[in-house]
């Protein structure tokens with residue numbers, strides 16, 4: 214499957230997918246919040262013709278994309294479900310560039326190469342394997358950054374936890390056990406910093422109050438005065454997750470803070 218990039222008048226760029234319809238006669242544009250722009254083309258169309266047609270529909274595309282503005286990642290270059298060329302981690306104020314390197318290996322691995330660069334190497338034509346390698350890298354980045362962050366917040370609030378785990382939970386941003394083990398979702402890295410801080414504070418407060426009683430919320434508000442507002446925003450937080458992260462769309466609407 215091929216991809217191409219369209220540049221809008223305001224300089225924003227949109228990466229879209231091109232799929233070939235063997236019996237199609239003309240170029241069709243499909244736009245959805247989920248997949249962004251997909252261009253269906255007849256077999257044998259040349260690239261210059263295709264570029265010209267898509268470009269002529271630029272205003273129409275821009276108008277309809279505005280409806281999906283809330284799904285911010287659609288306007289970055291992560292519109293397709295294919296492994297990304299770049300991604301942002303707002304929680305850390307980081308922006309990563311990815312380089313794919315084909316090697317004779319049958320597996321795929323991702324490693325940090327420079328301050329803002331990642332190398333994904335191996336059988337990189339295998340999209341599922343690339344995605345899995347990126348998820349493993351994200352889990353490592355989550356451990357490197359969320360665990361010390363929780364430690365700093367524990368000091369700041371005077372609350373203590375016994376252990377922190379960072380995983381790829383499908384339905385939870387975070388949780389806490391009776392023994393004070395805090396589990397955090399590495400997908401938090403894709404959310405704004407203040408939302409992540411709230412989730413960490415919420416879980417820390419559970420080390421003292423393992424319930425959602427009034428006493429628990431009083432403690433939360435003492436540590437995070439904007440808790441009520443952030444709680445509301447978190448209900449839509451899955452929209453910050455890039456589509457490639459979850460091609461089967463299994464966890465999005467179900468992610469909650471427990």
Ligand SMILES: [Zn+2]
Pocket residue numbers: 415419424425470471
């Ligand atoms: Zn809770």
